[in-house]
Amino acid sequence: MKGEILIKNAKLVDGRGEHGQADVLIGEGRILSLSGGEASTVLDATGKVLSPGFFDPHAHLREPGQEVKEDLQSGLAAAVRGGYTDVVSMPNTTPVVDSAEIVRALKEKAARLGRARLHPAAALTQGQEGKVLSEARLLREAGAVMLTDDGRTNEDAGVLAQGLQYAASWGLLVSVHAEDAGLRRGGVMNEGAVSFRLGLPGNTGYAEAARIARDLEILRYVMEGPGARGLQPGRSLLHIQHLSTRRGLELLRQAKQAGLPVSTEVGPHHLTLTDEHLESLNPIYKVAPPLRTQADVEALMEGLLDGSIDCIGTDHAPHTQDEKELDMLRAPFGIPNIEVCWPLLYTELVGKRGFPLPTLIERFTDGPRRLLGFSPVHLIEGGEASLVLWSPGEERPVEPHTFASKAKYSPWAGWVLRGWPSVTLVEGCIVYLQQENR
């Protein structure tokens, strides 16, 4: 058989399990064969693992309007270096992504760049002001995959209820930043022993739990009314972003057991860092929601393992160096992490804690795809050739100055990680090859 790319001696692992070694022949955007063949490009994958490309349901690429922090070119280049073939971009830009025209422009530009595929999220409300709903149908037709006011919290419960009803009608997911604004107040870090010691304003974990509880009741109300029409079985309608607390997880578990169409994600920082890191008073650790306690980390790890947490979302949130060097009170929330997310979690969860590899891969691939209604990518003949080849044996420190992202700092700088992606393919085309950047 003849193809375009042959990946020789690759160990195959996808969300379904480990499938041994194979010579993967790729052509016409698909996996033609798992038993070799002829191709013009041959890659030797000895010692490497081939997996479906990662899908990030939550990244801030800052375009339009905040290109000083990041843009589609740098953000999508960073994504493919992290093994991502698909990225959902958040709409809290300048202007806000709340019209079909902006969604279309973003998709067209990303397609021209030819790196990771871009799936824009659009604002749930016009200008993300929480008052007037945006046009779900037009946004959907333009290619938006979810509605969210991320960056802002949805204060008006009635608007959220109506937004969920419209979203259900048009096959869209509503994703929420679940923090009660009143309880959160001006908190810059987790409220607890460390914040009291440092004298910094705290943001209690109950701000997250309280808002999740409210939003689950709103979802229940929508599901028992006429808004449930058009919801496909197995699809989520309400998605809780960047879960950070044990209590929030407990509420979600109960809701899922009761059959509510809810899903959630966790970010790499909430699985690997705690509020103890803030002892340094370094705003590099300032994120929203804040880094919590080790007990929360342990709970999130369990939730990721048992499927109560559906997927990993990076919440890649780059800022300029100058902004991030302000003091703890004034520095913005957010860190860049899309380039290190996979090696970080592979090293810390699989390597150090024995987390099952196929489960972690599922949370990076099928998990996010499923909740957005995309079909899974599996390593089977005829399967889509959107893939990542990564190196479980190659150890190398996190070096932020080498990032493709414009934000060249990282809370994991100097951490020695394994699992670095070396080749990323989207529909059979190589969109990242390690040598080109190193």
Ligand SMILES: [Zn+2]
């Ligand atoms: Zn975000």
